[in-house]
Amino acid sequence: MRSVLISGGCGFLGSHLIDRLLLRTDLERLVVVDNLWTGLLRNIAHIDDPRLGLEIQDAESFVSRHRFDEIIHLASPASPVWYMREPARTIRANIGGALNLLSALKPGGRFCFASTSEVYGDPLVSPQPESYRGSVDCTGPRSSYDESKRCTEALLFEQQRVSDLDIRVVRLFNTYGPRTRIDDGRAVSNFICQALTTGIVTVHGNGSQSRSWGYVDDIVTGLERFFWRDPIDHRGPLNIGNNCEISVLEIAEFVCSLVPGSRIEHHPPFPQDPTNRCPDLTSAERVLPGWEAKTGYRDGIRLTLEWFREQIATTASAPGGYAKGAVAL
């Protein structure tokens, strides 16, 4: 029987991963560490399982007498809107969190970490294989996130080199779906919330920047297989994402097509917004045979839109709920 710690478990991705973790019959105890900076208690409010314990604390200062067989470190904001506001805190969550949580791992335990395609920065090769060293401005306005993910990778792979730790690092490409915060600020959820509330969908720049849009269920299946389910023979980070590259404008147009009366407005581009992003999935195909992010963006966006429609309806009907246009982005 295994005891598992997940940091950032109340977040978008973390809460989905918890749903999968609780399906495990070998799981004895699951401790969720989350400071509710971007995580939400309601993301795990549906869970009624005596194995689950919640610690509302920072990953970088959480102290436990218990040692864990597996640690999954997700604590970090993932949206530029959030991490650009508090860069030092973002760095602390990622690197301080990893340094601190490593000390809560049992000898021979496994440490899993959600890194990001942002380690590639504004990439000069496409698609990006794991061996690509990236093009990140380490003094730029996105650097607290990009560089703290890079440095946490460095920490983990170097600890693997000096002490043969069992390390699983994924580089996640854009992921969207239910349980994204309404005020998250990233493209899909933003477009949907804007279409449903103000009717004005803001595209930064001309929208030609491309991304690889992964629906959360597919991505979490990849994580589940890599983090605990499949026998794995792989050292180094693993790209996980959808490799169908679609422009931001096409996503915005599709969202507008689903919400009558909504329309696109162009705003100035975000500083250092990458022009393109697409995973080379050669390693993933070898390590996780048969896995793919198979949900196309049209299906994924329809599912996500339905979820947000319910959320906004529920919230709007509650006292102090969202008024039309109240989504501050």
Add this chain to the structure above:
Amino acid sequence: MRSVLISGGCGFLGSHLIDRLLLRTDLERLVVVDNLWTGLLRNIAHIDDPRLGLEIQDAESFVSRHRFDEIIHLASPASPVWYMREPARTIRANIGGALNLLSALKPGGRFCFASTSEVYGDPLVSPQPESYRGSVDCTGPRSSYDESKRCTEALLFEQQRVSDLDIRVVRLFNTYGPRTRIDDGRAVSNFICQALTTGIVTVHGNGSQSRSWGYVDDIVTGLERFFWRDPIDHRGPLNIGNNCEISVLEIAEFVCSLVPGSRIEHHPPFPQDPTNRCPDLTSAERVLPGWEAKTGYRDGIRLTLEWFREQIATTASAPGGYAKGAVAL
């Protein structure tokens, strides 16, 4: 009158910088924080100045009730031999040190940081301007150093963006000279110590990898001017180094020419040893007019060799001193 904190002040570079700091007439108090990991007390043993205080502590956990007008953060090993042995500690010293020391800065104070040309990794452009984003393998065996320097830059420039902090970051290219540890492990000091003890100078690989060799007095003059002396109108990191690119083999041959009976032996290359490294000094010429690292490698190596010869003679004559060949590298 100013109070200044310097972390890593017992190190090679730090101790030279302290000599310069103590020439300042506006300096009221100088607190040196050093855990003596790679620093040596004897580097500052010649100092007799009541303004100097020494705290033998980690930069990342040092606590002071006092707040400082200027903080100079140098705490970190700089030699691959040292940082590759303790990667987590290296990351803690750099990033944890910066996060912690920032809280000891007075409002409106200045934070100075010694970054490195290693942020450029194995560069694909030469010479390297500050705008070059680098080619660093964030999972590689040098990554604890390279990535923690990159991430500390990110932290500082992001803190500058959100709170308009006065930040001075230098990217130092190879620096050598008196007060390098005998067991430091980097090229110039290594070659000299080997020539003077075993007579066998080990060059890793064929020696064609090039570096820009900066003599410590020149480099420290650059630091002094950028950190506190000149009026500065510059945001962003600043390359400081000698831009005369010389191969490792040429350095080794010159050292051998100075020590009769010594000879070169080739050993396997270091993993991910950069093939070239040369600063683009356009910014430095604008920011520090008239400054240059003017000491050529022949003069610099002669001065360094004389210093090491004295050190080895003194140590060998002391009980338990270095025997011939005892320098473990």
